[in-house]
Amino acid sequence: MASNASQAEGRRTSAAKTSIPSSPSPADLASEMTIPTLVAQVYEAAPSAERRRLVETLLRPLGVLSLVAIANGIFAKMRFRNAGQELSVRMDDLQGIHSADVVALVHHAQQVSVETVDSLAQLLANSGGLASSAAAALLIGLLVQRARARQGTRPADEDSGIDAP
Numbered sequence: 001m002a003s004n005a006s007q008a009e010g011r012r013t014s015a016a017k018t019s020i021p022s023s024p025s026p027a028d029l030a031s032e033m034t035i036p037t038l039v040a041q042v043y044e045a046a047p048s049a050e051r052r053r054l055v056e057t058l059l060r061p062l063g064v065l066s067l068v069a070i071a072n073g074i075f076a077k078m079r080f081r082n083a084g085q086e087l088s089v090r091m092d093d094l095q096g097i098h099s100a101d102v103v104a105l106v107h108h109a110q111q112v113s114v115e116t117v118d119s120l121a122q123l124l125a126n127s128g129g130l131a132s133s134a135a136a137a138l139l140i141g142l143l144v145q146r147a148r149a150r151q152g153t154r155p156a157d158e159d160s161g162i163d164a165p
Contacts, residue, residue: 009044011061031116033137036104036107037103037109038138038139039058039102039106040099040106041099041135042124042130050127052091054102054120055075055078056089058102058116058117059087060087061112062075062109068102070104071100078093114146116144117148121143122142
């Protein structure tokens with residue numbers, strides 16, 4: 001009987017040691033929800049030229065179909081106008097974009113290309129006016145932290161640049 005109890009305990013211990021994929025941690029979920037909100041705050045405080053760069057960066061990885069579904073199609077109109085050309089957001093396009101639209105845009109951009117959203121850290125750091133705001137500083141910190149965490153989970157072959165057979 002004692003043998004059965006010790007075997008069961010051994011199975012539980014080895015099961016606990018086994019790495020089982022888990023759902024995202026609360027910190028990861030908070031980050032995924034916080035980042036779009038912070039981007040929207042930065043957008044609201046930014047001068048027009050910086051707003052334009054933020055929106056262009058976030059639009060690049062998204063296709064027309066996903067853009068139609070965001071913010072009543074306001075971003076799709078920009079993409080259609082630039083069909084076949086380099087994406088260029090006009091200053092008058094920015095008039096109709098509100099913080100809720102930016103939150104939705106960031107959510108979609110993260111689903112398609114988290115690297116694109118993470119690249120906002122570089123964009124903000126290179127912008128003297130934006131980098132000094134509290135929201136931008138917090139956003140840069142979160143984006144850099146997330147990018148580092150993601151790089152730490154990549155296989156060694158990916159990091160070294162060597163293609164696996």
